[in-house]
Amino acid sequence: MPKSLRLYIATVVMISAFALVVATFAFPAKDPIALRIWTESGPALPIEKLLGIGFWTVLALVASASPVKQPRGTQQAVGVAPVLAALFLGGPAVGAWVAAIGTTEGRELRGRIPWYGSLANHAGLVIPAVVAGLVLEGALVVSSAPLANFLGAMLAAVVFMVVNAWLSAMLLGLRTEQPVREVLVGDTRGIASNLVALPPLSWLMTIVYVTQWWATFLFAVPLYSTRLALKRFVEMRDMFTQTIGALAEAVDKRDPFTSRHSHRVKEIAVDIGRVMRVNDAELEALEWGGLLHDVGKIGVPDNVLLKQERLTREERMIMNSHPVKGAEIIAPVEKLAAELPIIRHHHEWYNGSGYPDRLIGDEIPKLARILHVADAFEAMTAARPYRMTPLTHEQALGELRKFAGVQFDPVVVDAFVRTHHVEGVADPGRTTQPRPIPLIGQAAARMTGGTPEASAPGSGGTGG
Numbered sequence: 321m322p323k324s325l326r327l328y329i330a331t332v333v334m335i336s337a338f339a340l341v342v343a344t345f346a347f348p349a350k351d352p353i354a355l356r357i358w359t360e361s362g363p364a365l366p367i368e369k370l371l372g373i374g375f376w377t378v379l380a381l382v383a384s385a386s387p388v389k390q391p392r393g394t395q396q397a398v399g400v401a402p403v404l405a406a407l408f409l410g411g412p413a414v415g416a417w418v419a420a421i422g423t424t425e426g427r428e429l430r431g432r433i434p435w436y437g438s439l440a441n442h443a444g445l446v447i448p449a450v451v452a453g454l455v456l457e458g459a460l461v462v463s464s465a466p467l468a469n470f471l472g473a474m475l476a477a478v479v480f481m482v483v484n485a486w487l488s489a490m491l492l493g494l495r496t497e498q499p500v501r502e503v504l505v506g507d508t509r510g511i512a513s514n515l516v517a518l519p520p521l522s523w524l525m526t527i528v529y530v531t532q533w534w535a536t537f538l539f540a541v542p543l544y545s546t547r548l549a550l551k552r553f554v555e556m557r558d559m560f561t562q563t564i565g566a567l568a569e570a571v572d573k574r575d576p577f578t579s580r581h582s583h584r585v586k587e588i589a590v591d592i593g594r595v596m597r598v599n600d601a602e603l604e605a606l607e608w609g610g611l612l613h614d615v616g617k618i619g620v621p622d623n624v625l626l627k628q629e630r631l632t633r634e635e636r637m638i639m640n641s642h643p644v645k646g647a648e649i650i651a652p653v654e655k656l657a658a659e660l661p662i663i664r665h666h667h668e669w670y671n672g673s674g675y676p677d678r679l680i681g682d683e684i685p686k687l688a689r690i691l692h693v694a695d696a697f698e699a700m701t702a703a704r705p706y707r708m709t710p711l712t713h714e715q716a717l718g719e720l721r722k723f724a725g726v727q728f729d730p731v732v733v734d735a736f737v738r739t740h741h742v743e744g745v746a747d748p749g750r751t752t753q754p755r756p757i758p759l760i761g762q763a764a765a766r767m768t769g770g771t772p773e774a775s776a777p778g779s780g781g782t783g784g
Contacts, residue, residue: 336443353410380422412453452480477519586610609662616646
């Protein structure tokens with residue numbers, strides 16, 4: 321376990337334990353939490369308060385039993401609704417205890433999570449419960465009017481969910497070495513609407529509980545529907561990604577030399593994107609664009625795609641048409657609109673002599689420039705019919721440096737050097753030609769298949 325992760329777990333566990341003890345003595349359970357069996361009015365009996373806390377703890381246990389794993393790895397469960405309801409009714413201490421006990425998952429009981437992981441997970445719920453409870457207490461001091469009470473509860477719920485999301489993202493980020501912001505945005509963007517629905521639902525649960533506590537069980541239906549929506553979102557995204565991956569694999573398998581090429585390009589491109597701090601939507605576009613960048617080769621005949629000799633001018637033109645064909649294939653899929661520029665322009669050269677549109681410099685979409693570097697490096701370090709002996713990582717990096725400012729964006733090459741793919745590889749140095757210079761003769765030679773091998777790493781098809 322990394323030292324930073326150990327320090328994080330120890331810190332949040334100690335803070336949560338301290339907060340739980342202080343809240344227990346400073347904010348005793350309020351009467352609304354009581355499950356009134358022996359008294360109908362007046363002060364609630366201690367046993368009735370304990371029964372009420374037990375009631376919401378059991379509801380939270382049931383709702384938290386099967387969390388839904390999100391794309392970046394965090395777990396989302398609808399158990400937050402009973403926790404918030406207990407917080408609204410009983411105050412910070414009650415909310416904290418229900419969060420601490422009621423969020424126990426089946427994975428923990430089966431021993432699939434180490435004890436320190438369970439402590440960190442529960443601490444990440446106790447702290448938000450106490451903080452949100454203090455916010456609610458402050459709101460109640462300001463005003464006890466029904467509308468103000470409701471708004472204060474919603475504010476407390478927002479605080480709870482924001483603090484919990486940050487703590488969960490920090491824990492997962494430290495454990496998996498993902499940027500915290502990337503985890504946070506990636507796991508909440510698609511399910512935000514469902515999470516927004518939980519606080520008002522929790523409030524309604526409290527209203528029903530105070531009048532007819534047994535009717536609270538009717539909320540099992542909307543809670544189950546919310547969990548189902550969370551699960552369906554993840555399943556649909558996974559199915560979409562798997563379908564794209566299968567399509568990319570089918571394209572790659574047409575040529576035995578390019579098997580898994582698109583998957584490796586995707587991994588390199590995403591890593592470059594992380595170094596360049598692109599946003600989460602752009603990382604997703606790099607992921608899917610990397611998988612689909614060569615989908616246009618479906619339209620390239622086998623006698624051209626699999627030819628081991630040098631391509632003729634006509635054959636080169638057919639091969640060079642695959643970015644346009646790929647964009648045409650993907651265009652009807654609205655979900656992949658962000659990937660279209662990547663697919664169409666991943667063979668543009670930084671100096672304007674690439675194809676299909678001869679864009680120059682920053683005219684080339686940033687993500688296409690990233691993919692171009694990833695595509696070229698993977699192609700150079702893998703066997704191809706026109707070059708059976710792959711370049712070493714040092715040689716390939718040398719080619720990227722040599723043609724930075726000509727074929728590749730120097731900024732992207734600099735970012736690639738900081739990824740693990742060339743860790744420990746000797747770097748020939750930064751490029752000294754940061755701006756594009758149009759080379760008309762070189763462009764003409766490339767379009768006619770006359771570009772010398774040194775001018776296009778892996779001549780005969782940079783990037784596979």
